[in-house]
Amino acid sequence: MKAKQIKILSNIFYILGIIxxxxxxxxxxxxxxxAIRIGFYVFGGAGLVLSLLQFTFITEDKWEDFNLLFWIGSLVVFIGFVAKTTHLKYATHILIVGLAITGISYFVNPFKKDKTDEDELLDN
Incomplete structure (x- = not known):
């Protein structure tokens, strides 16, 4: 499967999981x-796995767009929601940690190149 097909399938699973x-x-x-709880687990988990899998098919040029920290935060949020559906004691804390990681990921991307690399064209 190509990355675009996996992305479409991942989005479908995400939509079904959200429903x-x-x-x-x-x-x-x-x-x-x-049945709906099992659907949430299956579709949500499959959407997460497929979203990570799609990045194994992209070229090196696009790795800059991938943010592993965002994916980890999304995974922790999903685990928090699973814990919430099973009424675990610290489910809210797991959700808060996952949302914090996801929020931090908007400011930090380990694959993003420094802006100094782009300034080399102006230095010539």
């Missing part, structure tokens, strides 16, 4: 609580 999460957290499961 299941909304149904779970608004208590609109209409008697299908277990």
């Amino acid at each position: 299941c999460a909304i149904l779970l957290f608004t208590h609109n499961t209409h008697g299908f609580f277990t």
